[in-house]
Amino acid sequence: MLTKRIIPCLDVRDGRVVKGVHFENLRDAGDPVELSRLYNEQGADELVFLDISASPRGHETTLETVTRTAQEVFIPLTVGGGIRSTEDMRKVLKAGADKVGVNTAAVKDPELITEGARRFGTQCIVSAIDAKRVYEERDDRYMVDTPRGRCWFEVYIYGGRTPTGLDAVEWAREVERRGAGEILLTSMDADGTKDGFDIEMTRAFCTETSLPVIASGGAGKKEHFLEVFRETGCDAALAASVFHYREYTLQEIKSYLRESGVAVRD
């Protein structure tokens, strides 16, 4: 049967992995290629590179690492971060990525998704949505009951720094209509807390769109992965530090999920 995917995310700046990466068996923990190879061997189902380079030269360097990764790691690779145009998409796909993640630029100009899907195919376009809870009753927003009260979810852009006022669930419906193939949903509330994924939010997106949803933000324990797969219809879970700091290996998480009755690839 179709398995749930576990996806390590690498933040890459100027061709190097940033945020702490603690692996004794790596010669160079900052090399995205080497880390990708290790995660592949451990059973990662896909890889995501988030390019946080600030300069055009930095983006170019990151693209070179995409090419080197694609030459030796043969699982799906999504690259996002700083994608502003279909030309940027083309470069990333040509470098060897299988899918391209779009976020801020698509919020500012949704045609980017339509045009990208038309040129490169729906399966290539991942809509990355950063969203944060707003505990405020509104009749023009998609409201959800949570243990902490009723809230809606607001889209944030520029790496989670800038609120937009947009209803994230409505935005997800729009990206689906425009031809996105998948949603990478990051909870700005949960991100970095290690307290678990935002279950209510993930569930809302899985119910309100028919696209595959990758849950992101908040993974700290193996139980969190089980919870998000049990409690929501999400297809995949993404995490960074839990793998980088070697709190768990991918095998440990997958064995735990398998023993708990979740179908995962061995």
Next chain:
Amino acid sequence: MSISKALEHLGAEVAVTADGDVIKGSDGAVLPGVGAFYDAMRQIEHLRDIIGGLEDRPLLGICLGLQLLFTESEEGGRNPGLDVIRGRVVRFGGDVKVPHMGWNSVHIRRDTPLFKGIRDGSYFYFVHSYYAIPEEDVTAATTPYGVEFPSVVVKDNVFATQFHPEKSGAAGLQLLRNYLDVVVNSKSI
């Protein structure tokens, strides 16, 4: 393109081409494919006779490349395919999410050289919205997704996978290695 990178990684010499003479001069061919059925058919229409008449030269179709081998597809209306294998291509229906995206199990129904060293039930990576219904006995493996659809078909020297072996990690590379062995062996005959 990922498939050429994977084949090169395995030591093959690869030319990405739409030139019939180059294909005729090769030891084996791969028909990949992304995008829509009709557009892809238009692009390979001029190769119809070559692909249909590869004779002893092995061919590996991947994803849309599998679907193109069939008589017709319902994608985008009703469009004729290469008709190397009798059958039609239909869209997933019912309760499943479309596209079928991710790692799913491949259950071997018939032994072929492609499966050497690959365990029954191994996982491969899929991305597709349509699947083939063969009208001849070509199904070598099946995968469950609402229906049990053919994920590997084999007819003489024509092999095809609905999944992407070039994105399926170690199992995928093993399958491609097996295909290259088929190519090398058919050359020496």
